[in-house]
Amino acid sequence: MANPSQLGFQDAASPLMEEMIHFHDHALMIVFLISTLVLYIIVVAVSTSLTDLYILDSQGIEIVWTILPAIILILIALPSLRILYLTDEINDPHLTVKTIGHQWYWSYEYTDYEDLTFDSYMVPTQDLTPGQFRLLETDHRMVVPMESPVRILVTAEDVLHSWAVPALGVKMDAVPGRLNQTAFFTTRPGTYYGQCSEICGANHSFMPIMVEAVPLQHFENWSSAMLEDA
Known part of the structure; x- marks a missing residue:
């Protein structure tokens, strides 16, 4: 049962729900790290001379912000697909x-x-x-x-x-x-x-x-x- 003012999920009563909660925490931590990094870059860019044209046109930075999101998507997609296929598994029901x-x-x-x-x-x-x-x-x-x-x-x-x-x-x-x-x-x-x-x-x-x-x-x-x- 849910509790008054509860923010998280109900207590898991099945292995599948436990996996879903673990994946939720995994994805939430990634979102938290991304949000923290973006906020830090915005603050630094506004408060320093990082807005220099040379920095903004850096080829290295463009490579990083292209490859890094792809890696993050893989880290989210793999456990997500695993749980998705687990939900379709029906082996010898009693x-x-x-x-x-x-x-x-x-x-x-x-x-x-x-x-x-x-x-x-x-x-x-x-x-x-x-x-x-x-x-x-x-x-x-x-x-x-x-x-x-x-x-x-x-x-x-x-x-x-x-x-x-x-x-x-x-x-x-x-x-x-x-x-x-x-x-x-x-x-x-x-x-x-x-x-x-x-x-x-x-x-x-x-x-x-x-x-x-x-x-x-x-x-x-x-x-x-x-x-x-x-």
Whole structure:
């Protein structure tokens, strides 16, 4: 969960999100160094005689400010491409969940089970109990086993939606008539919140996402109870 006045990311709950946070810090440090260097050059150029025509027309300086940005771009691009390809890696998932966006709620279908399907609606403010979060609580949460690769198939029934859970590093568009897929791996138990990240209509802000990661035994007990109710 995000905290009041928080400036950084939520705590990572998956290895992929940890990689994204590390890359963010890496790129931010490069931006900080570039900004510091440019500010220093501007101050020195304004306050000294560096504005001499000979210095400004220096071939050496032109070579440096052409090659240096290229090196910086490589230092940013390589880890960026690595993470980009990691987000597409789906190796032997232990569980597949189909997520369907509607106006304005989510449906979940556990494709490894025949009858394990349910809709997930936001809990109205007047029905919240102490400790629950406004606009983030759902009547049915998506339960997954922790430390297991989970594949998510994302689509929509009506308009564009986007299934996004920041702590898991997952954001996938739900497009009508198209089946997109992504995957995540939770490293610790907990409840992780997300929201539709595509402006999908009047109640766009009222279709939250709750993902609960539990030990495998707890997941088996939950799935058995859900199947009995079905």
